[in-house]
Amino acid sequence: MKISKYLIIINIFFLSCKETSGQNIGNKHSDPSPKIEQLIPKDQKIISQEKLDIDGDNEKETVITTSDASATTSYEYWFKNGKLLYQFSYPSGSINKKWLVNLDDDKLNEIIRAQGYEDGVDYAIYDIQNGKQIPLLYFNPALQDTQYPGKTFWGYPGDIKELITNADKKILVSLNNHFERDGDYIIPKDQRELPFIYFKGSTTQPDMTVNEIHSPQYKSLDEIRSLIGIQSSGSTSEEPVFSTNANFNNDQIKYRIDVLKNISDKDAYDQKHFNLPIKIYKGNVLWKSNNYLVFDKRNSCISEGFETVAVKNNYFTIEHQDCSDYNILVSTYITFKVNGNEIYLHKYGESYFDKSNHERSMPMKVWTEKNFGKIKFEDVTTAFLEKLQ
Incomplete structure (x- = not known):
């Protein structure tokens, strides 16, 4: 029906x-x-x-x-x-x-x-x-x-x-x-x-x-x-596929960012690269989490998915390779800023590569707080980021 x-x-x-x-x-x-x-x-x-x-x-x-x-x-x-x-x-x-x-x-x-x-x-x-x-x-x-x-x-x-x-x-x-x-x-x-x-x-x-x-x-x-x-x-195993330490706020507390395996996916590669939960620990206590920051796999094109998390001072960037069609690879950069007890989206950027024409120049696009306002880490989703494009 x-x-x-x-x-x-x-x-x-x-x-x-x-x-x-x-x-x-x-x-x-x-x-x-x-x-x-x-x-x-x-x-x-x-x-x-x-x-x-x-x-x-x-x-x-x-x-x-x-x-x-x-x-x-x-x-x-x-x-x-x-x-x-x-x-x-x-x-x-x-x-x-x-x-x-x-x-x-x-x-x-x-x-x-x-x-x-x-x-x-x-x-x-x-x-x-x-x-x-x-x-x-x-x-x-x-x-x-x-x-x-x-x-x-x-x-x-x-x-x-x-x-x-x-x-x-x-x-x-x-x-x-x-x-x-x-x-x-x-x-x-x-x-x-x-x-x-x-x-x-x-x-x-x-x-x-x-x-x-x-x-x-x-x-x-x-x-x-x-x-x-x-x-x-309670039965879900939280297996990190990537983990990095950070020193946010200069408060002498050890922070840790874990990117977790997506156990709901059957493909072994996809489990480590697409639709991954992210958890941030303050000491040994879970501080912030978000299950919707790493893009899902697209059926229309091939991409590498999650790559790494880069940390510098009070900023950290989630790097991911996406695609817009079969030929265009999109490298995404989701940057957050730690401000006291909150984390806010700082900027979102995309760079492009044409697999069919390596000489093609495609300018990078960047969106900042002026474009999307003040948004907390836990409220950012890939669906929201896609709407910025």
């Missing part, structure tokens, strides 16, 4: 209201308090202000969503009692909805998001770990509507009300399906499939039924992850 792109376009008209399972998120555009407003970068435009309870203490946090000047990146600032609690960033899209639900034994709710454009929406469940938003599961959305008993519909973002769970916090899910889906969307390498996760709601497109999938059953989030091949974080 295929879900047509133009039907997703129709559904955008129903995205004006955001909800969570069990709590409403008011999509307000009122001005934030002066104290909070001072913490929002002046070069960002406020898109919405919401009230929600992320930690189950019955005190609602304020969530402000902003956009950069070029409308390429969206930012979420989560405030509690006037203090910044979390800061998330992601590529801007015309579709951006979220729901909150507690799926484990802690008090902190997980976040379910539907994000993207008319030609493709990614549905995923996230957990907040160490102040970061970590994707736990990407899925296809199935919708049950009480007006149509016995039928299952495609869960368009504007139609979804809440996740279907039982008293044990297990999720209603359909597994082991061979479902053909249109559009651009993410299928993580470590997932064998996108399971169908069930929601309650009201369909606006009753003709868009989902047929020929297996009967749903209740499974915990951990069970679902295991059944589709996702390894738990």
Whole structure:
């Protein structure tokens, strides 16, 4: 079965209201308090202000969503009692909805998001770990509507009300399906499939039924992850493919930058050169991490991938070879600056080499903070860097 792109376009008209399972998120555009407003970068435009309870203490946090000047990146600032609690960033899209639900034994709710454009929406469940938003599961959305008993519909973002769970916090899910889906969307390498996760709601497109999938059953989030091949974080072996020491801030503390093996890839070379996690240690304690800085392998051309990390004073540069087509090799340089307890993107550069014409001169391109603003190390992604080009 295929879900047509133009039907997703129709559904955008129903995205004006955001909800969570069990709590409403008011999509307000009122001005934030002066104290909070001072913490929002002046070069960002406020898109919405919401009230929600992320930690189950019955005190609602304020969530402000902003956009950069070029409308390429969206930012979420989560405030509690006037203090910044979390800061998330992601590529801007015309579709951006979220729901909150507690799926484990802690008090902190997980976040379910539907994000993207008319030609493709990614549905995923996230957990907040160490102040970061970590994707736990990407899925296809199935919708049950009480007006149509016995039928299952495609869960368009504007139609979804809440996740279907039982008293044990297990999720209603359909597994082991061979479902053909249109559009651009993410299928993580470590997932064998996108399971169908069930929601309650009201369909606006009753003709868009989902047929020929297996009967749903209740499974915990951990069970679902295991059944589709996702390894738990505790069983993941962190094997460095590159490691270097540094002396940042002149504070006599030993720092270490580790570039880790990508164990989700089957090819031995690719495991050491593409889509590699990076962790920075302060002493023996993990200080900063980013899983999205080393470019993924491109199927359209051949490149060497990750090369090295060069360190000088309070700066370090991640060097990587990418490609734009079969003939053009692109050497990328992602430079960061350590400033006290934070690391910021300092500049991003690309140099080019034409394999078909060695005499061809191609000028290097460089982007600095003037182009992309002040961005923390943990918020930089290859998708963001590609949008600078």
